[in-house]
Amino acid sequence: MSRIDLPQYLADATVAPELQSIILGLANVSADISKALAKGALAGILGAAGAENVQGEDQKKLDVIANDMIKAALAALPAVRGLASEEETDVVPCHTSGSYLVTFDPLDGSSNIDINSMVGTIFSVLPHTGEAVVTEQDFLQPGRHQRAAGYVLYGPSVMLVLSTGNGVVMFTLDQDTGNYLLTEADVTIPADAKEFSINMSNQRHWVAPMQSYIADLIAGKDGPRGKDFNMRWVAAMVADVHRILCRGGLFTYPWDSRKPDQAGKLRLMYEANPMGFLVEQAGGEVWTPEGKILDIQPEHIHQRVPVILGAANEVALCVDYHQR
Numbered sequence: 001m002s003r004i005d006l007p008q009y010l011a012d013a014t015v016a017p018e019l020q021s022i023i024l025g026l027a028n029v030s031a032d033i034s035k036a037l038a039k040g041a042l043a044g045i046l047g048a049a050g051a052e053n054v055q056g057e058d059q060k061k062l063d064v065i066a067n068d069m070i071k072a073a074l075a076a077l078p079a080v081r082g083l084a085s086e087e088e089t090d091v092v093p094c095h096t097s098g099s100y101l102v103t104f105d106p107l108d109g110s111s112n113i114d115i116n117s118m119v120g121t122i123f124s125v126l127p128h129t130g131e132a133v134v135t136e137q138d139f140l141q142p143g144r145h146q147r148a149a150g151y152v153l154y155g156p157s158v159m160l161v162l163s164t165g166n167g168v169v170m171f172t173l174d175q176d177t178g179n180y181l182l183t184e185a186d187v188t189i190p191a192d193a194k195e196f197s198i199n200m201s202n203q204r205h206w207v208a209p210m211q212s213y214i215a216d217l218i219a220g221k222d223g224p225r226g227k228d229f230n231m232r233w234v235a236a237m238v239a240d241v242h243r244i245l246c247r248g249g250l251f252t253y254p255w256d257s258r259k260p261d262q263a264g265k266l267r268l269m270y271e272a273n274p275m276g277f278l279v280e281q282a283g284g285e286v287w288t289p290e291g292k293i294l295d296i297q298p299e300h301i302h303q304r305v306p307v308i309l310g311a312a313n314e315v316a317l318c319v320d321y322h323q324r
Ligand SMILES: O=P(O)(O)OC[C@H]1O[C@](O)(COP(=O)(O)O)[C@@H](O)[C@@H]1O
Pocket: 057, 086, 105, 107, 108, 109, 110, 111, 199, 235, 236, 237, 238, 253, 265
């Protein structure tokens, strides 16, 4: 069976040529990253880099390698006005003629690297509307402004999941040819959920409404929900959200009292907004306890946010526990 490849899909979807060049550039570099990941210990690229990023987190060698590869690939594209990365302290100005800003999490799920488990690259493309040379201010746009968002999941197969604002599509990398081929054309998240995803080890640190909501899920058939729920936690947002796009469910990383001054663990501009764009495009919902994540006006590029996303009815109920 002949399948549509990524360039053909973008052309058929009449995606703006500059935007196409960015998506194709990210696809190409992700195929290279997947090769580096596949070599693993053989290439001496596992383990810690021995430095901290701007977020105060220990960097893995692969966080740094993937960041440098994506940065170089994007900086070579005339369409890119500037970029911002989870692993870069400041925004990086690129071409003064480019129409787009790109933000990315080069390697999501870093703690999975050393156990040969799933990781991914998450990206978001925003329009540039400011002055010639970009500043951080230019990036501070609500997620709703995104022109495209997606991720590459480095799993048993390598998949690129994308939205340009017209639904969500999934491509699988053909390792023989290096082409991403369309394997899922209409990704939809059912409104009701049978599965939830949260790091249960933090339970005692959550606010009371999250404690009650999750307790009612766990009570299953014997509790107020009257049905059983399954639980999954891959510890890579990219893989947990991928599962939700494939078979539904709810994912949350709430605020907790371990770091009370931090709004949440996940990053608004590199994780929550791009994944949120995909989830909304697939018919799901993406909230904090207060409102929709894609409507948040960012205050700085490394901002963090609590996240509740996935099945529309389940997200509404979880938010309702918080707002009662
Ligand atoms: O350590 P925990 O609580 O399981 O957190 C896992 C979460 O942290 C993250 O790995 C953070 O992402 P990075 O690996 O890009 O820092 C998320 O992908 C994931 O949902």
